Amino acid sequence: MESRIPYFKSLPVLTGALSDFDTQAVPATPQDLFLQWFTDAVARGVNEPQVTTLSTVDPDGAPDARSVMLLDVNVDGWHFAANAISPKGRQLARQPQAAMTFYWPGTARQVRLRGEVRALPREAGLTDFRSRPEKSRAAILAARQSEVLEQPADLDVAQAAQLARLQQDPALSSEHWTMYALRPLDVEFWQSNAVRRFTRLRYRQQGQQWTRQRLWP
Numbered sequence: 299m300e301s302r303i304p305y306f307k308s309l310p311v312l313t314g315a316l317s318d319f320d321t322q323a324v325p326a327t328p329q330d331l332f333l334q335w336f337t338d339a340v341a342r343g344v345n346e347p348q349v350t351t352l353s354t355v356d357p358d359g360a361p362d363a364r365s366v367m368l369l370d371v372n373v374d375g376w377h378f379a380a381n382a383i384s385p386k387g388r389q390l391a392r393q394p395q396a397a398m399t400f401y402w403p404g405t406a407r408q409v410r411l412r413g414e415v416r417a418l419p420r421e422a423g424l425t426d427f428r429s430r431p432e433k434s435r436a437a438i439l440a441a442r443q444s445e446v447l448e449q450p451a452d453l454d455v456a457q458a459a460q461l462a463r464l465q466q467d468p469a470l471s472s473e474h475w476t477m478y479a480l481r482p483l484d485v486e487f488w489q490s491n492a493v494r495r496f497t498r499l500r501y502r503q504q505g506q507q508w509t510r511q512r513l514w515p
């Protein structure tokens with residue numbers, strides 16, 4: 299098979315108006331720097347900056363990763379919602395550790411987080427569930443997420459059944475839809491610049507404080 303290396307390497311990367319990253323002038327917490335970078339990504343027109351790659355560990359110790367939507371960032375961590383009985387939910391129940399990776403094209407910035415994941419109290423999942431459109435709630439209720447779908451028509455039947463239930467009882471909720479918070483021990487901010495000199499800054503939790511270290515690129 300013909301090599302695709304020249305093709306992939308010919309595609310532009312780390313493009314955009316790049317900022318200098320002054321690691322001396324950063325906030326005390328990674329939450330604040332993350333929100334600065336996030337707001338900047340939105341202002342620069344980055345599409346869907348709230349989508350992140352969430353990596354977990356399966357029962358065999360193998361990594362697993364997928365996209366999820368970031369829903370909040372605060373002292374409790376980086377929040378996302380998922381079905382507790384999905385593979386990721388089961389993986390997190392067994393091994394409550396995860397990583398999140400953000401890359402915002404056009405900013406040449408990456409943010410990586412690693413740490414413990416906690417399922418938030420049930421009310422948080424319920425509030426998120428209730429805020430979703432009816433069809434999305436029906437899809438969550440019908441979820442047998444990541445099981446093999448033998449007959450595509452089974453999905454339509456399952457979703458239509460849940461939609462009918464919801465129309466009869468709009469207060470219906472999912473007992474499995476859960477809000478999670480990834481509370482990082484490490485958060486690394488990575489920035490390229492016009493001369494491809496990468497600047498990396500890692501925040502590390504130490505007790506109640508965050509320490510900061512520059513990393514070799």
Ligand SMILES: Cc1cc2nc3c(=O)[nH]c(=O)nc-3n(C[C@H](O)[C@H](O)[C@H](O)COP(=O)(O)O)c2cc1C
Nearest residue numbers: 349364365366367379380381384385386387443444
């Ligand atoms: C852009 C995008 C956003 C997504 N957001 C979520 C999300 O917030 N929560 C979720 O459970 N799945 C989300 N998904 C679907 C997951 O990537 C994944 O396919 C699904 O949750 C099953 O993952 P699992 O088998 O590892 O549990 C999203 C997918 C995409 C492409």
